[in-house]
Amino acid sequence: MRQPLVAGNWKMNGSRDSATGLLKGVAAGIGGLATEVVVCPPFVYLEQVGRLIDGTAIQLGAQNMAREEAGAFTGEVAGSMLQDMGCSYVILGHSERRSLYGEDDAVVAAKTVRALADGLLPIVCVGELLEERQAGKTEEVVGRQLNAVLDAVGAAGIARGVIAYEPVWAIGTGMTATPEQAQEVHAFIRAGVAKYDGAVAEGLRILYGGSVKGDNAEGLFGQPDIDGGLIGGASLKVDDFVAICRAAG
Numbered sequence: 069m070r071q072p073l074v075a076g077n078w079k080m081n082g083s084r085d086s087a088t089g090l091l092k093g094v095a096a097g098i099g100g101l102a103t104e105v106v107v108c109p110p111f112v113y114l115e116q117v118g119r120l121i122d123g124t125a126i127q128l129g130a131q132n133m134a135r136e137e138a139g140a141f142t143g144e145v146a147g148s149m150l151q152d153m154g155c156s157y158v159i160l161g162h163s164e165r166r167s168l169y170g171e172d173d174a175v176v177a178a179k180t181v182r183a184l185a186d187g188l189l190p191i192v193c194v195g196e197l198l199e200e201r202q203a204g205k206t207e208e209v210v211g212r213q214l215n216a217v218l219d220a221v222g223a224a225g226i227a228r229g230v231i232a233y234e235p236v237w238a239i240g241t242g243m244t245a246t247p248e249q250a251q252e253v254h255a256f257i258r259a260g261v262a263k264y265d266g267a268v269a270e271g272l273r274i275l276y277g278g279s280v281k282g283d284n285a286e287g288l289f290g291q292p293d294i295d296g297g298l299i300g301g302a303s304l305k306v307d308d309f310v311a312i313c314r315a316a317g
C-alpha cells in the first residue's frame with residue numbers, strides 16, 4: 069500500500085501573515101488523515117513555516133535547489149541548506165523551472181543526484197506541453213524526462229523520491245486532465261520505472277498536478293496509479309487544500 073501524498077507548491081506567493089493563517093487552518097483540517105501532507109513555501113519563508121508546522125503532521129519542502137554542493141554561486145540555495153532548515157522534500161524540474169529558467173533534463177538529473185546526496189526526498193516533475201500532447205508525443209516526452217533521472221540515480225535513488233506528472237497545459241489553466249488521461253500517463257510512468265526495478269515501481273508514489281481542486285481531486289485520486297497530488301493555486305486556500313488532502317486519504 070502506497071501512502072497518499074499531497075504537496076502544496078506555493079510558487080512565488082504568500083507572505084508571513086498569509087502563511088500563519090493558512091497553516092493554522094490546514095493543520096487543524098488534516099488531523100487524523102492517512103495522507104502525508106507537505107507544504108513548499110518560497111525559500112525565505114522556510115524557517116517561519118518550519119516553526120508554524122512544528123508539532124503538526126505537516127512536512128516541509130522547498131521548490132527548487134542548486135545543482136552544486138556549495139560555494140561561489142550567487143543567489144543559489146544548496147540542498148544541504150534546505151536540509152539544515154528542516155526540509156524533507158524538494159520539488160525538482162517543475163515545468164516553470166524548465167520553461168522559464170532553462171532547466172533541461174541534464175540539470176534536473178544533476179539536481180536529483182545532489183538532493184539525494186543531501187538527504188532530501190526529491191519530487192521530480194515531468195509533463196508534456198499541449199502541442200506535444202496534440203502531436204501524440206506525450207509518452208516520448210515524459211519517458212525522456214523520466215529516464216534522464218532514472219539513468220542518473222537508478223531505481224534505488226528514485227525509490228527515495230516521488231514523481232509528479234504535471235501536464236503543462238493543465239497547470240494554472242483550470243483545464244485538468246481527466247482522471248483517465250492522467251491514469252494513462254501514470255501507468256506509463258510506473259511501467260517505465262518497472263523496467264529498472266519492479267518492486268521500486270510498485271512502491272513509488274506518483275502524484276498528479278495541474279488544476280487540482282477540491283471538487284475534482286476525488287476522481288483523480290481514485291485512479292489506481294495516482295497516489296496523490298502536487299497542488300499549486302488551491303494549496304493557498306485552506307478549504308480547498310484540506311478538501312484535496314481529505315480526498316487523497
Ligand code: 13P
Nearest residue numbers: 077239240278279300301
Ligand atoms: P495549479 O494547481 O495551480 O494548476 O498548479 C499545479 C502545479 O504546477 C503544482 O506544482
